[in-house]
Amino acid sequence: MQKSKKSIDSLTVMTNIVLPNETNSLRNLFGGELLARMDRAASISATRHCERRVVTASVNHVSFDQPIPEGGIVVLEAKVSRAFSTSMEVYVDTWLDDPINQRKTHTNTGIYTFVAVDEFNKPVPIPHLEPESEEEVQRFHAALRRKELSLILSGRMKPTDSIELKKLFLGEE
Numbered sequence: 001m002q003k004s005k006k007s008i009d010s011l012t013v014m015t016n017i018v019l020p021n022e023t024n025s026l027r028n029l030f031g032g033e034l035l036a037r038m039d040r041a042a043s044i045s046a047t048r049h050c051e052r053r054v055v056t057a058s059v060n061h062v063s064f065d066q067p068i069p070e071g072g073i074v075v076l077e078a079k080v081s082r083a084f085s086t087s088m089e090v091y092v093d094t095w096l097d098d099p100i101n102q103r104k105t106h107t108n109t110g111i112y113t114f115v116a117v118d119e120f121n122k123p124v125p126i127p128h129l130e131p132e133s134e135e136e137v138q139r140f141h142a143a144l145r146r147k148e149l150s151l152i153l154s155g156r157m158k159p160t161d162s163i164e165l166k167k168l169f170l171g172e173e
Helices: 031-050 134-153 164-170
Strands: 012-017 053-064 073-083 087-098 103-117
Touching: 012 031, 031 053, 031 073, 031 087, 031 103, 053 134, 073 134, 087 134, 134 164
Parallel strands: none
Antiparallel strands: 012 073, 053 103, 073 087, 087 103
């Protein structure tokens, strides 16, 4: 098994400007365009973590909190938030960068899951993740809750087999 890695090892930063052909009738970045950019950044981040080919398994959450206008500078920051046996969760934070007024506004968040695969597209083991900052620790623990909830909702786990969700909702240890 490979040694553990830090979130910073997978940091991927992508910067683009919003062009007219990427906007909707309100002259804001199309949501689908943003999703594609976020998926690319998350994919690179996941690849950096596991040093393998990866495939997107799911988009667990996306929030569109603020519109991103035509001409806006978009900065995406992606980092692995938790690694499981063959899959990993990647957080993507999206920022609107205004270098003229020296302001950066958080506009969107996305949480993606990727699976590392071999040349036959079979899942392969990946390194563990060691969170460092307070935010990384929070995201690390929340990732297990999201994974358990997803497994329960898909019928692949019984609610009684949950560890984190029982702690959260029932106070069980």
